Amino acid sequence: MMPELIMLLGLIAIVVVPNLGDAKFRLPLTSVRVPVLLGGSRFDLTNDPRMPNRISNLTFSIALLSSLLLISESPSEIGGILLVDSFSRLFSTMFLAALLLVSIATTHRLPAKTNALIPKDSDSEEVFDRKISILIDNRRQVDFYILLIMVGLGMTMMTMATNLFMLIVCIELASLSTYVLVAFHKEDGTGGEAGAKYFIVGSVASAIGIYGMSLLYLWSGSLDLEVLRQSWLSMDGVDPFAAFGIGMMLVAFGFKVSAAPFHLAAPDAYSGAASQVSGLLATASKAMGFLALFRVLVMITVPDGSEAIWMIALGIFAIVTMTWGNLAALTSENPKRMLAYSSVAHAGYMLAAIAVVGSGISSADQNAIILTAVSFHLFVLVLFKLGAFLVLALLETEGKGHQIEHLYGLGRRDPLIAGSMFLFVLSLAGVPPLSGFLSKLLMINGIVSTSASTGSLSSVDVISWAESVDPLFWLAAAIVLNSALSLFYYLRIGLVMFFEEPPSEKSLRAAPSLRMAIFACALLTVLCGIGPVSEWLLDTVSSAIDSLMYE
Amino acid sequence: MISDPLTVITIVPLVVSLALLILPKISGSAEGLARASRAISMGVSLAMLAITTMIFFGEIGNVDWTDYNSGYSLTNDAFALIPSIGVHWKVGADALSFPMIWLTTLLIPISMLVEWDAKKGHLFHPLILMMEGALIGVFVSLDMFVFYAFWELTLVPMFFLIMVWGGEDRKYASMKFFIYTFTASVIMLVGILVMYFYTPAVESSGTITGHTFDMSVMIASSDYIPSEGLRHLVWLLLLIGFATKMPSVPVHTWLPDAHVQAPTAGSMLLAGVMLKMGAYGFLRIAVSAFPESTVAFIPLLIFLGMASLVYGAWVCMGQTNLKRMVAYSSVSHMGLIFLGIATMQPLGIAGALFMMFAHGIISPLLFAVAGAFKHHYHTLEIGSMRGIAHHSPWLAAHMMLGWMASLGLPLLAGFVAEVTILIAFWMSFGWLVLLPTLTLIITAVYYLTSMQKTIFESNDPHHGILPDTLHGEDPRDISWHENSGMIILGALTIVFGILPFIFWDMMSEWSSGFLIDTLVEAMQSEGVKP
Known part of the structure; x- marks a missing residue:
């Protein structure tokens, strides 16, 4: 539980530290003054509005480090509802890495003014208002990072949950914080609307999921995942309670992973939020949904050797999701919306892979490979999806980034940033040898190796072979076709960055910490695609999945 | 001496060029930096040429290339x-790839030499060096993943060479170049992936997918692809990728634009080596893995080859732009390569290989000439000036030699390739050979008329007609570095025309081995007489 404890400490520190001051308590009847530290006028260090950011960076770094070191810890159970094993540690490492990147990248987001003054009565109304708004901005620094750490707590706890109730509570902890984070983007007025929309749709989805959970409770009398799994295995036929319960939970998690048709709030939320937060939603929040899908769909309802009831539904969802996402992305003129729709498309690719797990024709080893591929994809998605959003965040520092025109001529204004952005979109498209290709190849491989052997060897022409092959094969074909489709809008970003005339020759804001986060993402996008780093990551993911599958 | 020379000649140029591109200014002035990076690039590329030459003479690796089997x-x-x-770093060379490797290492220093005084800043020469690493990587890698990665990597330096230092329409040309070749190679990637998924499962350590990208395994296991229809489909996907690079009609339209806009060195490498990647990949992967499909699609190959040959030559006759004319003549000559492969004769395939090599010397000479012409006369219009033999005798001499070699004059390198392909074609298809032969007459027509218009004909024997773009100044003859680059290329054209057996022997050995090993069985099952 180390990383969680560290985050808890960080949470306390972030509340306490900015309030430390030189307050003293005079012992009654004496002249001895004992410093109590809380209150009074604050010290220079604690008065610094950049303090919360530093605390949050430090918290996430230490938590990430401890999570990384504990990754091969032997499994231990806590209170019957949490299980710490290498699978949960692996995913908490991923969440913490994403949050650390976001935390570092938000250093320049709000205008933290170190020279804020308290307004005087003698000030004119204008000056008074300005001083107040600076003070409020400075205070909001704390709120932002408190929410970020809450997201971290919810996410890392949900990786460990072995009880449905705990799972939902942790997801809600993280989700409610993300709703507020979306609404936090007050710089250009769209944040509030986006947050409200995201909150309403999200809470409806959660309500449906909780209703489904209660149906499962009615059916089995327990919310423990292992008990549910045993009941499912011993179930005679399909119990409608169980089926509806699972179906409703699918809706809740479908919203989290932004699968069509539950994705409709996502593009609005992503484009309304600050880009760093959109990046968080598109990577960590999505991964949380997939983790819940692993737990519920794969762990409870995949019986041995027969087709899962949700297989066909999930397969259709997958194809609709990826096609819808790509078609919508093709027509969007707002890069944030485009990335949001591309995130929908990526959810479709991963759902397609998960559908194969429920097909009943794949062996346990093949299932492990597919889940490894999906987990690996979720991992590397943090690098290039978040990285792409961070580039937009850099444009946002000058009030831009929500129109494709703002990317024009970026190659001339800032070659390194434009090069990184090009790398990110190529990786999103799945161009070798970047990490996006490796993960996509592994997913397609999972689908093809399960299904392609069903094709008849004796057929002479393509058509008779296509008729004989298992329908699952077409999921792989759909992924390939959709990737080809997606190339158009990804390459368009590259083209406008290098070919169009820049709107201004002014160089971008320095924002060193944001740049550092972008370059870290770019470097890791390459390293995780080829060479020893990718190998290490794949091995780790693969052994974690093994611990999940064969525990 | 060097234990792994092929890895060295691939990695060293890439590393050095990346260092030169990324490292900030070491020397104080921009000019000093440009001079330093130019000298380093040249030094590295000359060292690479030395290594490949020593490989050829058996000094490194101890391979006897004069008696080369398979x-x-x-x-x-x-x-x-x-x-x-299942991705590995695995390299190797054989008689198919070695002439291309040597050609690459030869052309890189020559193209740098031609643009020695180009005043294009400190990034120009390192980009050419990067091109060298990427091109050699394509020819040496024996792993399909690495092959594909290098294949895509060649786009990057060429794209920037055209986009930054190109002519007026460089934006359009580089974008078209990128979109055409990138789309084609993505289609090719789909074919490669299908081949990958049908490699038999290997139980080697560390493989998650159970498949391998090892080129020889992938090629050998193409029989596992379940239906003949699917094999044909994969072959066609690969063909689209390779034919676009070659380029063959109807996917050739990016080439003239790219050539006209590219800087001289870029054009030289584009025509000299990059086009050959298509033919190389076609033979190495598509034909080797799917001999039955190749035999079944011989009519398609003949059609593509004929169309490129005739259409390219026909369009050449109407061109007034020097570079565009040479570009279309490249399309025309690449058509001959398809015809050579389609003959299914050892002679024809060896002729195709020799065409790849000969065209790799002649077309850079032509583009170097065109570049120098543009440099000194500020125009590329044929007929805008006459009688350059008077003003620039060296340039006129090189121009004549290049054009003669390109139209297939005996005793020059191009003739050997053309005549062997035509003989093989006659042996396979009889009187159909008349069509390519007559097309060679068209080639002669456009070259001879252009020659007459530019080099000789002038009203005043002492002055000729100078283009308006010179504004009445007297043009100078080409500079020493342009001249020496062209002299080397011209000399090689003559050497390989008189002594073709230097590379011809290993090429014909390879071709007969290739035919016996892979194609004969397919031809028998398809009922085509070998």
């Missing part, structure tokens, strides 16, 4: 790059 030489111990999906 199989790969100079291979290394496979080094795992991504073991989980």
Whole structure:
């Protein structure tokens, strides 16, 4: 539980530290003054509005480090509802890495003014208002990072949950914080609307999921995942309670992973939020949904050797999701919306892979490979999806980034940033040898190796072979076709960055910490695609999945 | 001497060029930096040329290339790059790839030499060096993943060469170049992936997918692809990728634009080596893996080859732009390569290989001439000036030699390739040979008329007609570095025309071996007489 404890400490520190001051308590009847530290006028260090950011960076770094070191810890159970094993540690490492990147990248987001003054009565109304708004901005620094750490707590706890109730509570902890984070983007007025929309749709989805959970409770009398799994295995036929319960939970998690048709709030939320937060939603929040899908769909309802009831539904969802996402992305003129729709498309690719797990024709080893591929994809998605959003965040520092025109001529204004952005979109498209290709190849491989052997060897022409092959094969074909489709809008970003005339020759804001986060993402996008780093990551993911599958 | 020379000649140029591109200004002035990076690039590329030349003479690797049978030489111990999906660093050379490797290492220093005084800043020469690493990587890698990665990597420096230092329409040309070749190679990637998924499962350590990208395994296991229809489909996907690079009609339209806009060095490398990647990949992967499909699609190959040959030559006659004319003549000559492969004769395939090599010397000469012409006369219009033999005798001499070689004058390198392909074609298809032969007359027509218009004909024997773009100044003859680059290329054209057996022997050995090993069985099953 180390990383969680560290985050808890960080949470306390972030509340306490900015309030430390030189307050003293005079012992009654004496002249001895004992410093109590809380209150009074604050010290220079604690008065610094950049303090919360530093605390949050430090918290996430230490938590990430401890999570990384504990990754091969032997499994231990806590209170019957949490299980710490290498699978949960692996995913908490991923969440913490994403949050650390976001935390570092938000250093320049709000205008933290170190020279804020308290307004005087003698000030004119204008000056008074300005001083107040600076003070409020400075205070909001704390709120932002408190929410970020809450997201971290919810996410890392949900990786460990072995009880449905705990799972939902942790997801809600993280989700409610993300709703507020979306609404936090007050710089250009769209944040509030986006947050409200995201909150309403999200809470409806959660309500449906909780209703489904209660149906499962009615059916089995327990919310423990292992008990549910045993009941499912011993179930005679399909119990409608169980089926509806699972179906409703699918809706809740479908919203989290932004699968069509539950994705409709996502593009609005992503484009309304600050880009760093959109990046968080598109990577960590999505991964949380997939983790819940692993737990519920794969762990409870995949019986041995027969087709899962949700297989066909999930397969259709997958194809609709990826096609819808790509078609919508093709027509969007707002890069944030485009990335949001591309995130929908990526959810479709991963759902397609998960559908194969429920097909009943794949062996346990093949299932492990597919889940490894999906987990690996979720991992590397943090690098290039978040990285792409961070580039937009850099444009946002000058009030831009929500129109494709703002990317024009970026190659001339800032070659390194434009090069990184090009790398990110190529990786999103799945161009070798970047990490996006490796993960996509592994997913397609999972689908093809399960299904392609069903094709008849004796057929002479393509058509008779296509008729004989298992329908699952077409999921792989759909992924390939959709990737080809997606190339158009990804390459368009590259083209406008290098070919169009820049709107201004002014160089971008320095924002060193944001740049550092972008370059870290770019470097890791390459390293995780080829060479020893990718190998290490794949091995780790693969052994974690093994611990999940064969525990 | 060097234990793994092929890895060295691939990696060293890439590393040095990346260092030169990324490292900030070392020397104080921009000019000093440009001079330093130019000298370093040249030094590295000359060292690479020395290594490949020593490989040819057996000093390194101890391979006797004059008596070369088959199989790969100079291979290394496979080094795992991504073991989980079966990607390895595995290199090797044979008679198909070695002439291309040597040609690459030769053309890189020559194209740098021609643009020695180009005043294009400190990034120009390192980009050419990067091109060298990427091109050699394509020819040496024996792993399909690495092959594909290098294949895509060649786009990057060429794209920037055209986009930054190109002519007026460089934006359009570089974008078209990128979109055409990138789309085609993505289509090719789909074919490669299908081949990958049908490699038999290997139980080697660390593989998650159970498949391998090892080129020889992928090629050998193409029979596992379940239906003949699917094999044909994969072959067609690969053909689209390779034919676009070659380029063959109807996917050739990016080439004239790219050539006209590219800087001289870029055009030289584009025509000299990059186009050959298509033919190389076609023989190495598509024909080797799917001999039955190749035999079944011989009519298609003949059609593509004929169309490129005739259409390219026909369009050449109407061109007034010097570079565009040479570009279309490249399309025309690349058509001959398809015809050579389609003959299914050892002679025809060897002729195609020799065409790849000969065109790799002649077309850079032509583009160097065109570049120098543009440099000194500020125009590329044929007929805008006459009688350059008077003003620039060296340039006129090189121009004549290049054009003569390109139209297939005996005793020059192009003739050997053309005549062998035509003989093989006659042996396979009889009187159909008349069509390509007559097309060679068209080639002669456009070259001779252009020659007459530019080099000789002038009203005043002492002055000629100078183009308006010179504004009445007297043009100078070409500079020493342009001249020496062209002299080397011209000399090689003559050497390989008189002594073709330097590379011809190993090419014909390879071709007959290739035919016996892979194609004969397919031809028998398809009922085509070998």
